[in-house]
Amino acid sequence: MSSEFDLVIAVGLGFFFGFVLERAGFGRSTKLAGQFYGHDMTVFKVMFGAIVTAMLGLVVASGLGLVSFRAVAESAASTTYLWPMLIGGLLLGVGFIVSGYCPGTSLVSAASGHIDGLFTIVGVGLGSLLFGELYPRLEGFYLSGDIGHQFLFDLVGVPPAVLAVGVALMAAGCFLGAEVLERVWTRKRFGTVPAVIETRPRRLVFTSFAVAGALGLATLLAPPAAPEVGAVATWEPIEADQLARRLLDEPWKVWVLDVRDRTDYEAERIPGSEHRAFDELDTFGLQYSPGVKDLVLVTRGGLSSLPPAAAAYKGQVYVLEGGFPSWQGFALETPPVLTSQDSPSRCAAVQFQVAVHRMVTGSEAPPPPPPATAKFVAPPKKKGGGCDG
Amino acid sequence: MTPAPERPAPQPFWNPYIAGVALGLVLLSSFLIMGKGLGASGGVNRVAIAAVDAVAPAHVDAAPYLARVKAGGTHPLDSYFVFEVLGVLLGGAVSAYAAGRLRTEVVMGPRATTGKRLAFALIGGVIMGVAARLARGCTSGQALTGGALLSSGSWIFMLAVFAGGYGLAWFVRRQWT
Numbered sequence: 001m002s003s004e005f006d007l008v009i010a011v012g013l014g015f016f017f018g019f020v021l022e023r024a025g026f027g028r029s030t031k032l033a034g035q036f037y038g039h040d041m042t043v044f045k046v047m048f049g050a051i052v053t054a055m056l057g058l059v060v061a062s063g064l065g066l067v068s069f070r071a072v073a074e075s076a077a078s079t080t081y082l083w084p085m086l087i088g089g090l091l092l093g094v095g096f097i098v099s100g101y102c103p104g105t106s107l108v109s110a111a112s113g114h115i116d117g118l119f120t121i122v123g124v125g126l127g128s129l130l131f132g133e134l135y136p137r138l139e140g141f142y143l144s145g146d147i148g149h150q151f152l153f154d155l156v157g158v159p160p161a162v163l164a165v166g167v168a169l170m171a172a173g174c175f176l177g178a179e180v181l182e183r184v185w186t187r188k189r190f191g192t193v194p195a196v197i198e199t200r201p202r203r204l205v206f207t208s209f210a211v212a213g214a215l216g217l218a219t220l221l222a223p224p225a226a227p228e229v230g231a232v233a234t235w236e237p238i239e240a241d242q243l244a245r246r247l248l249d250e251p252w253k254v255w256v257l258d259v260r261d262r263t264d265y266e267a268e269r270i271p272g273s274e275h276r277a278f279d280e281l282d283t284f285g286l287q288y289s290p291g292v293k294d295l296v297l298v299t300r301g302g303l304s305s306l307p308p309a310a311a312a313y314k315g316q317v318y319v320l321e322g323g324f325p326s327w328q329g330f331a332l333e334t335p336p337v338l339t340s341q342d343s344p345s346r347c348a349a350v351q352f353q354v355a356v357h358r359m360v361t362g363s364e365a366p367p368p369p370p371p372a373t374a375k376f377v378a379p380p381k382k383k384g385g386g387c388d389g
Numbered sequence: 390m391t392p393a394p395e396r397p398a399p400q401p402f403w404n405p406y407i408a409g410v411a412l413g414l415v416l417l418s419s420f421l422i423m424g425k426g427l428g429a430s431g432g433v434n435r436v437a438i439a440a441v442d443a444v445a446p447a448h449v450d451a452a453p454y455l456a457r458v459k460a461g462g463t464h465p466l467d468s469y470f471v472f473e474v475l476g477v478l479l480g481g482a483v484s485a486y487a488a489g490r491l492r493t494e495v496v497m498g499p500r501a502t503t504g505k506r507l508a509f510a511l512i513g514g515v516i517m518g519v520a521a522r523l524a525r526g527c528t529s530g531q532a533l534t535g536g537a538l539l540s541s542g543s544w545i546f547m548l549a550v551f552a553g554g555y556g557l558a559w560f561v562r563r564q565w566t
Contacts, residue, residue, distance in 0.1 A: 022488070025403075037558060037566055046409040095517030100513070104529040112492075127522075
């Protein structure tokens with residue numbers, strides 16, 4: 001479910017996405033397929049150029065403190081499932097060279113009136129339905145190789161900005177190499193030399209990359225704002241329904257840490273929560289966490305004062321009001337039944353609770369229907385007159 | 390009668406580097422405004438499921454992977470990426486029209502035949518439909534979005550796409566060269 005405003009933005013972003021793809025020539029299968037025969041490296045240049053642009057842009061925005069690279073990465077990129085992504089990629093490449101499009105470019109192709117693009121869209125739809133039908137057999141493979149959110153900068157062990165600059169440098173080298181290949185293959189295949197490529201746009205783009213990369217690195221040198229000692233030790237209570245709403249709306253922004261006993265946690269817990277026993281919190285290194293997410297502590301009952309380790313957390317700290325029992329009452333026990341006297345706001349609240357209850361417990365039983373509010377009686381029969389039948 | 394005016398030659402495509410930066414700026418805006426990337430196959434998937442759901446809803450309910458998109462009573466089309474796909478179609482059509490490239494045709498290599506080209510377009514699409522669900526995204530959602538965010542899985546996916554394409558290119562060369 002998305003808000004209407006989000007959907008308007010979605011159409012707008014999609015519009016520019018489609019517009020640029022068409023302008024790049026990606027509505028024509030012959031141009032796209034040229035990538036795989038060496039004489040037209042447009043796909044590679046556009047795709048890699050876009051990746052470097054967005055990556056460096058995000059690095060700069062992150063360096064200036066507008067967003068956090070990691071927070072965006074965790075919300076917008078899917079988690080890594082090694083094997084299905086490898087095999088899915090190989091298959092997608094095969095489908096690409098057979099159809100001449102990828103799913104996104106087939107949309108643009110059909111929108112420019114190309115029948116082959118339309119056929120490919122239909123194929124993509126059929127293929128995804130086929131996957132849905134085969135899912136029970138493929139599920140094991142689909143879920144294999146799960147290594148969670150895995151990012152290259154963590155693998156290398158450097159800040160995102162450093163790796164981004166490295167990738168940009170590699171891209172620049174690859175672009176130059178791609179142009180050499182284009183010349184070689186065009187001569188070999190068509191016996192001609194490609195039309196002189198304008199070098200001005202390339203110079204312009206390379207310069208912008210260099211500036212953005214330098215800016216991204218420069219922000220790393222600025223010392224991070226030192227946390228003020230003793231000033232952060234504030235926390236706010238959060239109700240179970242607010243927590244459920246946040247877990248649904250922006251799961252990437254909340255980090256639920258369960259500090260009850262391990263056995264309690266193993267028996268029942270909030271979906272997606274992590275466990276760390278209360279007395280082990282000090283050894284957990286919470287103060288070193290980047291503090292991007294809001295930390296929500298789940299206790300056995302209430303909490304009188306925040307443990308020092310949690311107080312040192314850089315981000316916002318919440319404590320679940322009433323502890324786990326309040327979550328239990330909200331999400332795990334059978335929700336209340338609505339009556340016709342309930343106000344609309346209570347109806348909405350209970351309906352949300354029912355939805356969460358069903359999601360968490362997996363109960364498929366529909367909520368009992370509200371009692372009828374009005375009685376309908378048959379209208380009195382008309383007498384006489386034969387023309388109204 | 391005057392002869393029909395000749396169709397003006399379509400505008401040339403953008404320089405690939407400029408197009409790349411433009412595409413990157415769209416992606417960056419998406420990150421900054423919505424905290425999401427771009428996508429294509431996910432939206433098509435939902436439209437396909439909605440079509441089946443309109444004809445045979447019981448069938449969708451019986452397949453767990455298909456039924457996911459209507460969990461909690463939402464309509465399969467009530468999704469961000471369905472509307473984004475709608476935008477892609479609009480943007481592509483407007484761009485093609487403005488550049489004088491909007492025309493009905495089958496785009497194919499010099500040695501290909503129409504029937505075979507369309508069959509290949511359909512079959513390739515089916516393969517990609519399965520592949521994109523398996524990999525949790527296509528070249529837009531996985532390679533472009535995840536690639537810019539330096540996600541390991543997305544880079545593996547991207548390299549695999551090129552490997553798959555180059556690996557099979559020789560076998561289908563008659564379609565394209």
